[in-house]
Amino acid sequence: MKQDILGKLEELGYRVTPQRAMIVAAINHSDDHISAEEIYAQVRAKYPHVNISTVYRTLETLKEIGLVTETDMGEGRVRYHPAGKGHHHHLVCQECGATIDLDETVLSNLKDALRREYGFLADLRHLAIFGHCVKCKQ
Amino acid sequence: MKQDILGKLEELGYRVTPQRAMIVAAINHSDDHISAEEIYAQVRAKYPHVNISTVYRTLETLKEIGLVTETDMGEGRVRYHPAGKGHHHHLVCQECGATIDLDETVLSNLKDALRREYGFLADLRHLAIFGHCVKCKQ
DNA sequence: TTTACTGCAAATCTTTTGCATCAAC
DNA sequence: GTTGATGCAAAAGATTTGCAGTAAA
Secondary structure (H helix, E strand, O other): OOOOHHHHHHHOOOOOOHHHHHHHHHHHHOOOOEEHHHHHHHHHHHOOOOOHHHHHHHHHHHHHHOOEEEEEOOOOOEEEEEHHHOOOEEEEEOOOOOEEEEOOOOOHHHHHHHHHHHOOEEOOOOOEEEEEOOHHHO | OOOOHHHHHHHOOOOOOHHHHHHHHHHHHOOOOEEHHHHHHHHHHHOOOOOHHHHHHHHHHHHHHOOEEEEEOOOOOEEEEEHHHOOOEEEEEOOOOOEEEEOOOOOHHHHHHHHHHHOOEEOOOOOEEEEEOOHHHO
16 A cells, blocks of 8 residues: 555655655645646645746656656646546547546556557556547547 | 549639649658648749648638648648648657657547547547657656 | 638646745644 | 755747738739
8 A cells, every 4th residue: 555655755765755645645635637737826825935947846746756647638738646546537528628547457458559569668647638529429 | 542632622612723833742742741831832833823821711611621641740830741640649859859659549449439438539640649758768 | 812721929728847935743 | 074966047848929021822
């Protein structure tokens, strides 16, 4: 049961600052994927002095260590999610913006095929597939 | 045989300006996918007066009409490709940046499954899948 | 002639960076 | 006390926009 991001940070020799704790909390408590700006807003509500560059630097660190993953949902900005919290894929409707979550297993065939045929190890942890949802297909 | 982007533009009542002609030519003559900045550089070589905002506005128009498609290859900028010129998918290595092209048919199973099971009409025309290539897997 | 298109300059938006200060260990 | 982390301000890079002038139809 090691999805304790702060513990992991400490374990790896990173300093556990209040800013980092609040940034990690914001990511953990988000049901959905969360953007840097949203994290910043949440943290600033309790601790008005934080700077958004701290948010970006912390996210950079967490990505490097592999504690959070990044997904481009096609909004012109990236969203974050705790790596330990289960992966899923997203269907993003280009018409209405709806996002539908797919189970982690849905693309496992694809992943296997890519490895077998191309020797390519696909990172599908947070793939976003664009298209049109049932409603917007007309 | 209607992959004549300029003809289509005219047909739809858009004005065919020399700038648009050169932008379309740059996209058409690119083997690979091409970025706005690269289009701009090519056009400017012959016609130094163009402005990059014209490039962006033209690309916006061509996207709307469905004459070009956009792919995010994870470079922090988007790349363009004529919609009529055949689709393919990309495997992008996050280690060395290599991009491998997949045949259009590889993901057809996936597309069918998404339509069947989710009623989702996936636009896989230029999907980029990130991961690690044979060399970088170690 | 009409009005869509262009060039220009400035703005916007997200993310990054240099540097001096500060605080976690 | 060290050194990594932070805040601030400024930069960077891609893309967008307002506006007046220009040219395609």
